[in-house]
Amino acid sequence: MASPNLEPVSTAADKAKLGAAAVVFIAAFGAYYALHAQQTWLRVVALLILLVAAAGLFLIAGPGKALIAYTRDSVREVRKVVWPERKEAIQMTAIVFGFVVLMALFLWIVDKILEWGLYDMILGWKH
Known part of the structure; x- marks a missing residue:
């Protein structure tokens, strides 16, 4: 039905x-x-x-x-x-940008460590 x-x-x-x-x-x-x-x-x-x-x-x-x-x-x-105030929106945007920069730096460091470990130590390739 x-x-x-x-x-x-x-x-x-x-x-x-x-x-x-x-x-x-x-x-x-x-x-x-x-x-x-x-x-x-x-x-x-x-x-x-x-x-x-x-x-x-x-x-x-x-x-x-x-x-x-x-x-x-x-x-x-x-x-x-309820939209955030201008000050709050700017602060949250700055926090997000800061986090993105820190994550980019962290991933770059991890990439370089893996590159060093894989190419230099294991394979013996020198850049």
């Missing part, structure tokens, strides 16, 4: 809207190249108008509405975040 909260993935109308959006999207680029004899600004305007139309068709379909809802929820959650 299906849960009453579940919605169908797509209705026939949503599929038609998404198909129309795809056709208009492809037609936008087709129109751009079909108008090769026209001025560039006219080709770009035609491209932008058709791309906006394709985006509009997508946004009125079910997946587009879900994307809008997801974006609104994401913005709402970002507003809840």
